[in-house]
Amino acid sequence: MTERAEIAKARRIVVKAGSSSLTTPQGTIDAARIDALVDVLAARRDAGAEIVFVSSGAIAAGLGPLGLTRRPSDLATQQAAASVGQGALFARYTSSFARYGVTVGQVLLTADDMMRRSHHRNAQRTLAQLLALGVLPIVNENDTVATDEIRFGDNDRLAALVAHLTRADALVLLSDVDALYTGDPRQPGARRITDVRSPADLDGVELGGSGRVGTGGMVTKVEAARIAGIPVVLTNAASAARAVAGDRVGTLFHPVDDRRRATRHLWLAHATTGQGRIVLDPGAVDAVVRRGKSLLPAGVTGVEGDFAAGDPVDLCGADGRVVARGLANYDASEIPELMGRSTRWLARELGAEYEREIIHRDHLVVLTDR
Numbered sequence: 001m002t003e004r005a006e007i008a009k010a011r012r013i014v015v016k017a018g019s020s021s022l023t024t025p026q027g028t029i030d031a032a033r034i035d036a037l038v039d040v041l042a043a044r045r046d047a048g049a050e051i052v053f054v055s056s057g058a059i060a061a062g063l064g065p066l067g068l069t070r071r072p073s074d075l076a077t078q079q080a081a082a083s084v085g086q087g088a089l090f091a092r093y094t095s096s097f098a099r100y101g102v103t104v105g106q107v108l109l110t111a112d113d114m115m116r117r118s119h120h121r122n123a124q125r126t127l128a129q130l131l132a133l134g135v136l137p138i139v140n141e142n143d144t145v146a147t148d149e150i151r152f153g154d155n156d157r158l159a160a161l162v163a164h165l166t167r168a169d170a171l172v173l174l175s176d177v178d179a180l181y182t183g184d185p186r187q188p189g190a191r192r193i194t195d196v197r198s199p200a201d202l203d204g205v206e207l208g209g210s211g212r213v214g215t216g217g218m219v220t221k222v223e224a225a226r227i228a229g230i231p232v233v234l235t236n237a238a239s240a241a242r243a244v245a246g247d248r249v250g251t252l253f254h255p256v257d258d259r260r261r262a263t264r265h266l267w268l269a270h271a272t273t274g275q276g277r278i279v280l281d282p283g284a285v286d287a288v289v290r291r292g293k294s295l296l297p298a299g300v301t302g303v304e305g306d307f308a309a310g311d312p313v314d315l316c317g318a319d320g321r322v323v324a325r326g327l328a329n330y331d332a333s334e335i336p337e338l339m340g341r342s343t344r345w346l347a348r349e350l351g352a353e354y355e356r357e358i359i360h361r362d363h364l365v366v367l368t369d370r
């Protein structure tokens, strides 16, 4: 089946709309465009797909009510605008979807919710339950509490991670451009790209700046497509109906990797940052990087940071270079006593529950050339 056909048949689709598709230049909600988009999503739902909608626009929709003429650059005002705008946006979605008898549920996520395994599972359960109850989840970043350090900032990567969380079959990114171009389409000479099959297809493509209210421009969209591991279509809101129907519109990013198996690895590599470090001896670096093995306590020579079991941690060699990332099976404070010991010794001395890896190979991604 071609990827377009897969989208046509998709049972679960994540659709993301950018700020520019949902709000007016005056910083208010664009009710007509929202209704038009809701028409499309309700119709696709009617045709048998579950839809998870990732909506930007909270900050942009808060500008008008606060008398701001442009997107603020300081975090506190962005948060205030998001607080005002998110409420207005969601109220609009609620009444617009009510025209079709569709109940919507608001899900506001932070980067942490994606990164820590316990939070990740929690968000996953909530979304699964909403879908099971026939509710259409509308997701945004929780801008009012997110700080600069932990912020996604753009919703493109968030949408890719939501696609992982919900095990979606396709991701549709709706922007104010109808496709990816070889350069910013506001500049003359930019050519449309219909398919991206490998990173080489992006050689020489300029992924420049964003529009007036959006963030990230094409860089975050391309990154999202890479993380998603499923077919991703990038187009504009006017082409939304055709995009979710699998018609040939916009740019189709073909997934490169062995899909499902790879999504956890993609998530680890792109959605997380190490919450600490584990230092490996050369044998362990070789085992993890080149032989695809789990990390055993015997190969660990040091631990840094204050992470909890389940957190992503960076693995580095004696020279400090990060070679892999994985989900730790132990709290940082437990590791010094296990370091350099064989699992057999640990089981005998400390009990059977210590006969486990520091990081299992299934929860480990190599970040360096082998």
Ligand SMILES: Nc1ncnc2c1ncn2[C@@H]1O[C@H](COP(=O)(O)OP(=O)(O)O)[C@@H](O)[C@H]1O
Pocket: 017, 018, 019, 020, 021, 174, 175, 176, 177, 179, 180, 181, 182, 183, 184, 185, 186, 205, 206, 207, 208, 209, 210, 211, 212, 213, 214, 215, 216, 217, 218
């Ligand atoms: N190579 C490119 N192809 C398409 N658009 C581009 C490219 N480089 C820069 N852009 C700009 O990116 C903008 C969309 O990004 P952004 O404003 O972040 O969108 P959104 O709010 O929909 O997430 C477009 O308006 C376009 O001008």
Ligand SMILES: N[C@@H](CCC(=O)OP(=O)(O)O)C(=O)O
Pocket: 017, 018, 019, 020, 055, 056, 057, 058, 059, 060, 082, 140, 141, 143, 153, 154, 155, 156, 213, 214, 215, 216, 217
């Ligand atoms: N969470 C933010 C999204 C920020 C943003 O501008 O995203 P996008 O328009 O998708 O580039 C908001 O709702 O304003």
